[in-house]
Amino acid sequence: METVEAEEEYAEDCPELVPIETNNQEAGNLDFIIKIPVTIITGYLGAGKTTLLNYILTEQHNRKIAVILNEFGEGSAVEKSLSISQGGELYEEWLELRNGCLCCSVKDNGLRAIENLMQKKGKFDYILLETTGLADPGAVASMFWVDAELGSDIYLDGIITVVDSKYGLKHLTEEKPDGLLNEATRQVALADMILINKTDLVSEEELNKLRTTIRSINGLGKVLETQRSRVHLSNILDLHAYDSLSGISLQKKLQHVPTAPHLDQSIVTVTFEVPGSAKEECLNVFIQNLLWEKNVQNKDGHCMEVIRLKGLVSIKDKPQQVIVQGIHELYDLEESLVCWKDDAERRSQLVFIGKNLDKEVLKELFLTAVAETEEQRTAPGKDQVCPSH
Numbered sequence: 001m002e003t004v005e006a007e008e009e010y011a012e013d014c015p016e017l018v019p020i021e022t023n024n025q026e027a028g029n030l031d032f033i034i035k036i037p038v039t040i041i042t043g044y045l046g047a048g049k050t051t052l053l054n055y056i057l058t059e060q061h062n063r064k065i066a067v068i069l070n071e072f073g074e075g076s077a078v079e080k081s082l083s084i085s086q087g088g089e090l091y092e093e094w095l096e097l098r099n100g101c102l103c104c105s106v107k108d109n110g111l112r113a114i115e116n117l118m119q120k121k122g123k124f125d126y127i128l129l130e131t132t133g134l135a136d137p138g139a140v141a142s143m144f145w146v147d148a149e150l151g152s153d154i155y156l157d158g159i160i161t162v163v164d165s166k167y168g169l170k171h172l173t174e175e176k177p178d179g180l181l182n183e184a185t186r187q188v189a190l191a192d193m194i195l196i197n198k199t200d201l202v203s204e205e206e207l208n209k210l211r212t213t214i215r216s217i218n219g220l221g222k223v224l225e226t227q228r229s230r231v232h233l234s235n236i237l238d239l240h241a242y243d244s245l246s247g248i249s250l251q252k253k254l255q256h257v258p259t260a261p262h263l264d265q266s267i268v269t270v271t272f273e274v275p276g277s278a279k280e281e282c283l284n285v286f287i288q289n290l291l292w293e294k295n296v297q298n299k300d301g302h303c304m305e306v307i308r309l310k311g312l313v314s315i316k317d318k319p320q321q322v323i324v325q326g327i328h329e330l331y332d333l334e335e336s337l338v339c340w341k342d343d344a345e346r347r348s349q350l351v352f353i354g355k356n357l358d359k360e361v362l363k364e365l366f367l368t369a370v371a372e373t374e375e376q377r378t379a380p381g382k383d384q385v386c387p388s389h
């Protein structure tokens with residue numbers, strides 16, 4: 001009952017993601033956090049997802065974590081819940097672990113189930129969702145993201161992708177018929193954190209190859225190497241990969257997006273930075289053409305397919321830096337807490353992860369269609385700093 005009332009209240013007060021004015025370290029201790037983070041754990045079959053969950057559930061973390069196994073019709077529910085509960089009894093709906101964690105299996109609509117659960121079980125502080133090895137994490141992520149916009153009590157914190165050192169490269173380079181993206185690549189492309197697991201099984205040389213391939217697919221996410229999925233929890237929880245709290249860290253991150261060597265990879269990361277401000281309507285059209293219309297072509301005449309988009313942009317007449325987030329067909333422009341210091345310094349940087357992407361084409365399109373300088377300048381030049389007016 002309490003939860004229901006709270007939910008209604010919040011729905012009224014703050015229908016959007018709530019910017020939390022603190023840094024990551026502090027975030028866990030303060031009780032003004034009204035929304036519960038959801039971290040999606042994905043990765044190809046056998047990569048080490050369940051091992052990671054087991055590890056998290058048995059670590060001392062002083063949090064009440066709910067683990068949700070997103071089975072979507074796979075037959076291994078019992079097996080999984082058993083491994084999660086450390087050989088405990090057969091679960092009915094929920095397992096409560098000794099350290100206060102919860103574990104359940106969601107078969108149908110994950111989101112409604114979680115909300116029901118919160119009503120029944122009261123508060124917990126964190127939700128981990130393991131998808132099946134073949135799931136498209138983008139679809140799951142979109143679901144949470146949309147719901148957060150609608151005033152839900154939960155928000156998407158980030159996507160963790162576990163990669164098997166031994167078979168990862170094989171999975172990532174596997175060709176699918178009809179030009180479809182293979183699942184393993186999609187999972188890596190969408191990750192905010194990539195764990196290269198089972199490093200004990202490969203040589204340094206094999207590991208290097210895998211690392212390079214992963215980097216060329218996703219230049220934005222962090223990469224860590226693990227054995228038995230052991231990783232400090234601060235690396236995977238509270239990433240705030242989808243909200244405005246990530247404003248400052250995003251700026252740093254964007255500066256370090258590597259220009260990956262061009263491998264013959266179906267999915268790549270491209271990034272560009274341009275000075276000046278964007279016109280908001282034009283920026284919307286630019287993004288919608290990419291994500292919705294999918295009518296932007298590369299030099300070979302192939303349509304670009306963006307599956308993840310992130311950026312820090314300057315929008316005309318807005319004092320704050322604006323964060324652009326996109327996943328599949330959803331995107332969002334959100335003002336960060338950071339203001340532009342000086343109009344002369346205004347610039348926009350965008351990162352795209354997807355297929356058939358061409359940096360030069362994207363940049364050119366952005367400059368001609370979105371940058372505010374377009375109308376006032378006769379010739380586009382290097383000094384495209386917009387005088388504010």
Ligand SMILES: Nc1nc2c(ncn2[C@@H]2O[C@H](COP(=O)(O)OP(=O)(O)OP(=O)(O)O)[C@@H](O)[C@H]2O)c(=O)[nH]1
Nearest residue numbers: 044045046047048049050051133197198227228229
């Ligand atoms: N050698 C080695 N084995 C590992 C490591 N991490 C996990 N494993 C083993 O790999 C197997 C698969 O691990 P899981 O955690 O079940 O993988 P998963 O991604 O949850 O698998 P599915 O749910 O079937 O997709 C298990 O037998 C683990 O014990 C590691 O770092 N090194």
Ligand SMILES: [Zn+2]
Nearest residue numbers: 049050051080
């Ligand atoms: Zn598993």
